[in-house]
Amino acid sequence: MSDRSHLIATGKPFQFDAERDAMFERLVVRYPTRESMILPSLWLVQEQEGWVSQEAIAYIADRIGTFASKVFEAATFYTMYHLRPMGRYHICICRTLSCWLRGKQEIVDYLRGELGLAPGEISEDGRFSLEEVECLGHCGTAPVVQINGEFYENMDVDKLKSLLATLV
Ligand code: FES
Structure with missing residues (x-):
């Protein structure tokens, strides 16, 4: 559906809205390591925006405390994450x-x-x-x-x- 080796940049910083921010905080304590939060965080991004941008990858990496390349790998490997805007x-x-x-x-x-x-x-x-x-x-x-x-x-x-x- 899209070229899964490239991410699209929006040119705007990404951050979780209040609801997803609270969800992230509720989830993060339930996972054994912060890196285990990569997939759930990508879901939160997709729930919020409908797709995963370059800025969202950087935000998740920062929020979790890991390399953006690790978030990128997960986002581009699993086809259920959309790497470009989809229909409503x-x-x-x-x-x-x-x-x-x-x-x-x-x-x-x-x-x-x-x-x-x-x-x-x-x-x-x-x-x-x-x-x-x-x-x-x-x-x-x-x-x-x-x-x-x-x-x-x-x-x-x-x-x-x-x-x-x-x-x-
Ligand atoms: S073959 Fe379509 S749901 Fe399993």
Whole structure:
């Protein structure tokens, strides 16, 4: 979906908002070392901003007391971290076997036809982005779609159409 070897700079300093700051402080005491906080911190950044910027990497490294390269390695290795801005609603469609057999492609084709949205793209209005991902762990209720972290199971085109209409 993006070049995972490069980070985008916003040109603006990053810091956690009050809610994420409090969350960081609650979590940090529960981990054996401060470096164990790299992945949770990246989640907090993504929850706050929707993606992880160069400034956010530097902030986490500073906050944890580690090298920015270690945070960079984690952010670029795990594909669930977005390294560029996504749509307001980020749609992940499972493309693994159960979902593939049970019609994930009809959903992908619908999104391409209806919204002009192909995997790896962001809609022109910035409302949606689409990504095909590996198994989401709900194979018994395939096909599975995840939108901003929420799971929607036994999906089909009609259900997705109704769901997208509620996402403004
Ligand atoms: S194969 Fe789609 S959730 Fe497992």
